[in-house]
Amino acid sequence: MTASSQRLALILIAPAAILISVVLFYPILHGVWMSLYDIPLLGPPPKFVGLSNFATLVMREDFQHAFRVTLGYTAGTVAAAFGIGFLVAILLNAAIFARPIARKLLLLPWAIPEVVAVLVFAWMLDFQFGVLNYLLSLTGYFPPKIGWLLSPDLAPYAVIAVTAWKDYPLASVMILAGLQGIPLELYEAARVDGATSFQEFRHITMPGLRPISAVVFLLLTLYSFKRVALIYIMTGGGPSRSTETLSVLTYLEGFKFFRMGSAAAIGVAMLAVTLVFTLFYYRFTMATAETAP
Amino acid sequence: MRIRHVRILATALVALLVVLSAPQIKAAPTTIVSLDFPSWMWSEPGVGEYFNDAIAEFERENPSIKIRRTTIPAGEWEDRMIVTLASGQAPDVLKLFTNNVPFFVDRGLLEPLNRWLDNAPFKNRLIGVQKVAVRDGKVYGVALTASPHGFLYNKKLLDAAGVRVPTTPAELFEAARAVKARTGQFGYAFASDPSDVLQAYIALMQWTIGNGTDFSREGKPNCNDPKVVESLEWMKRLLDADLAPRGTTVATFRRMFWEGQLAMIIDGPWTMTYVRDRNAPLYSSIGFAPVPLAMREAGSITGGAFYTIPRVSKSKEQAWKWIELINREKWQRRWLEELVQIPGTVVRPSEKFLKDNQWISTLNELAAKQKSGFGYAAPGFEKFGPEFRRIVIDHWAQVLAGRQPVKPAMDACQAALERWAATLPK
Numbered sequence: 001m002t003a004s005s006q007r008l009a010l011i012l013i014a015p016a017a018i019l020i021s022v023v024l025f026y027p028i029l030h031g032v033w034m035s036l037y038d039i040p041l042l043g044p045p046p047k048f049v050g051l052s053n054f055a056t057l058v059m060r061e062d063f064q065h066a067f068r069v070t071l072g073y074t075a076g077t078v079a080a081a082f083g084i085g086f087l088v089a090i091l092l093n094a095a096i097f098a099r100p101i102a103r104k105l106l107l108l109p110w111a112i113p114e115v116v117a118v119l120v121f122a123w124m125l126d127f128q129f130g131v132l133n134y135l136l137s138l139t140g141y142f143p144p145k146i147g148w149l150l151s152p153d154l155a156p157y158a159v160i161a162v163t164a165w166k167d168y169p170l171a172s173v174m175i176l177a178g179l180q181g182i183p184l185e186l187y188e189a190a191r192v193d194g195a196t197s198f199q200e201f202r203h204i205t206m207p208g209l210r211p212i213s214a215v216v217f218l219l220l221t222l223y224s225f226k227r228v229a230l231i232y233i234m235t236g237g238g239p240s241r242s243t244e245t246l247s248v249l250t251y252l253e254g255f256k257f258f259r260m261g262s263a264a265a266i267g268v269a270m271l272a273v274t275l276v277f278t279l280f281y282y283r284f285t286m287a288t289a290e291t292a293p
Numbered sequence: 294m295r296i297r298h299v300r301i302l303a304t305a306l307v308a309l310l311v312v313l314s315a316p317q318i319k320a321a322p323t324t325i326v327s328l329d330f331p332s333w334m335w336s337e338p339g340v341g342e343y344f345n346d347a348i349a350e351f352e353r354e355n356p357s358i359k360i361r362r363t364t365i366p367a368g369e370w371e372d373r374m375i376v377t378l379a380s381g382q383a384p385d386v387l388k389l390f391t392n393n394v395p396f397f398v399d400r401g402l403l404e405p406l407n408r409w410l411d412n413a414p415f416k417n418r419l420i421g422v423q424k425v426a427v428r429d430g431k432v433y434g435v436a437l438t439a440s441p442h443g444f445l446y447n448k449k450l451l452d453a454a455g456v457r458v459p460t461t462p463a464e465l466f467e468a469a470r471a472v473k474a475r476t477g478q479f480g481y482a483f484a485s486d487p488s489d490v491l492q493a494y495i496a497l498m499q500w501t502i503g504n505g506t507d508f509s510r511e512g513k514p515n516c517n518d519p520k521v522v523e524s525l526e527w528m529k530r531l532l533d534a535d536l537a538p539r540g541t542t543v544a545t546f547r548r549m550f551w552e553g554q555l556a557m558i559i560d561g562p563w564t565m566t567y568v569r570d571r572n573a574p575l576y577s578s579i580g581f582a583p584v585p586l587a588m589r590e591a592g593s594i595t596g597g598a599f600y601t602i603p604r605v606s607k608s609k610e611q612a613w614k615w616i617e618l619i620n621r622e623k624w625q626r627r628w629l630e631e632l633v634q635i636p637g638t639v640v641r642p643s644e645k646f647l648k649d650n651q652w653i654s655t656l657n658e659l660a661a662k663q664k665s666g667f668g669y670a671a672p673g674f675e676k677f678g679p680e681f682r683r684i685v686i687d688h689w690a691q692v693l694a695g696r697q698p699v700k701p702a703m704d705a706c707q708a709a710l711e712r713w714a715a716t717l718p719k
Contacts, residue, residue: 041379127540150540151694236488239690256679
């Protein structure tokens with residue numbers, strides 16, 4: 001490519017690049033700026049406080065609690081969504097009866113708007129009138145009414161289950177693509193060598209899915225870490241803050257308690273955590289890929 | 294030469310993109326003024342039609358003004374309006390709950406209305422709650438309605454259960470038990486879904502204020518006051534005995550009430566409108582009484598709302614025209630006689646109306662006896678209401694989940710509120 005061609009290329013992509021940069025980076029930079037100020041909504045003008053918001057944050061019990069809840073929620077959601085997505089992908093990859101219809105139905109959760117799905121699940125899990133409690137009570141093995149969204153012990157699992165239901169199609173679509181990218185000759189060769197199905201799975205399927213699995217894990221983790229609408233609509237961060245993740249706390253801090261500077265500080269802290277996680281994750285997956293047979 | 298042509302073409306394309314991205318030349322100013330008027334009331338049964346009709350008349354009389362309606366749920370109203378005003382995008386007509394008015398006045402967000410109100414034909418007919426919007430002689434709002442909470446009951450269900458209208462918590466409990474046993478319907482309900490912090494807190498306030506106490510006293514937390522604990526223990530007893538549905542939202546129990554599946558609730562007069570509009574045959578069987586708690590007439594939440602005009606509104610004159618229209622006797626009477634709610638001005642009801650709605654005299658008595666502006670924030674913590682409420686409901690949720698009895702939960706709540714209050718700016 002000549003120098004003039006390169007210049008032309010830069011000129012042509014410049015408007016889009018500038019627009020994307022502004023849309024992408026300006027909110028982040030503005031959020032960082034806000035985190036350095038005490039900004040009460042509808043109060044006196046913003047006051048510069050430096051890193052004071054961050055220092056206070058680390059010592060706050062509710063921030064530490066939200067951090068722990070976020071870790072638990074993210075781990076649970078990623079494990080469940082990936083596990084279900086993996087099984088569904090295996091199923092969809094097999095030559096089963098009515099595969100085309102099965103593919104559409106099993107990917108339906110992805111198509112349903114999040115708010116609609118949450119409202120439906122909230123009704124299904126309702127203590128008094130929910131269909132889940134009704135069906136469970138018919139078995140005779142469960143108490144007549146279970147407070148799925150009322151109990152601080154159960155609400156986190158309920159939220160994880162709904163999130164996993166919403167997210168598994170993403171995992172299954174990507175893993176299915178990975179499965180279909182593994183050459184069939186490898187399986188044929190393995191069968192000729194007398195490998196069992198489990199050995200084929202362990203030595204061909206799993207290594208073949210490693211790159212795509214790494215991406216799926218990362219995406220699911222990032223999505224879960226920042227999720228707020230699903231949790232807030234379902235439980236409001238309760239009961240007793242049992243589902244109050246960092247994202248929910250950010251929303252409450254900014255739009256319920258009107259402390260915008262503090263909310264921005266939580267947002268910046270979350271950004272830092274996700275950046276560090278992504279960095280270490282990629283280094284780990286790259287290192288694993290290099291040492292893989 | 295070909296490459297040069299390509300370069301020229303590419304440069305021309307980029308230039309065209311830049312030009313097309315430039316701000317559009319503003320069209321000539323329109324003569325139509327658009328009044329931004331959000332409300333939680335647009336979709337309420339009866340009330341929605343009332344406002345639609347009033348707006349139609351307003352727009353006929355003022356063809357150069359169009360009202361733009363936005364629906365925002367009541368539970369989100371306070372937060373959304375605060376954020377909207379903070380962003381500088383205030384509506385032109387701003388409805389405020391009564392207890393929010395001082396908050397907005399304190400921050401200089403509302404336009405004084407004296408220059409219009411002094412010449413208004415209805416200025417001497419405003420109801421007593423109007424004083425909430427007056428500060429240092431300036432009037433910052435016009436009362437839209439006053440809404441004392443009362444005790445609504447389904448006479449048919451009580452009669453089928455063979456019980457009278459209760460006047461004490463113990464009678465309420467026994468009445469609820471009899472209703473459940475003999476009719477299969479729930480006897481009582483209140484908002485017990487902790488995810489809706491505001492409504493869950495209002496339910497607690499109905500009982501605590503009804504028993505002559507509150508979650509704060511003289512600007513200090515008061516969670517483990519014996520009367521607060523006693524109030525909450527009654528509520529828990531109703532849940533544990535399955536006489537009140539657990540985890541219920543206010544929308545659900547109101548629906549249960551107007552469908553005749555619930556015998557008793559504490560709520561505002563709007564629920565009477567819902568019954569009349571959604572299940573007219575049931576309306577004559579619904580009664581409205583003082584709450585069956587220690588304070589009776591004197592101890593209930595008095596909600597209500599005001600019309601205000603934000604200081605930053607660009608259409609203040611037009612906004613005032615709306616306020617003037619809605620305060621005409623025709624619309625005030627319709628608010629009273631069709632929607633059976635207390636209007637912002639004094640209206641003498643017709644004899645027929647009083648005969649058909651005998652409970653309205655109880656509503657007026659409650660409004661007259663109760664302190665105006667009893668709202669949804671603990672006294673002394675109005676500025677930090679959402680956070681205060683959340684801490685209380687976090688601890689109430691422990692009780693709802695059966696993890697803690699009321700007393701230890703409220704002791705923990707008291708300690709948490711005291712720690713939190715110590716961090717507040719003075």
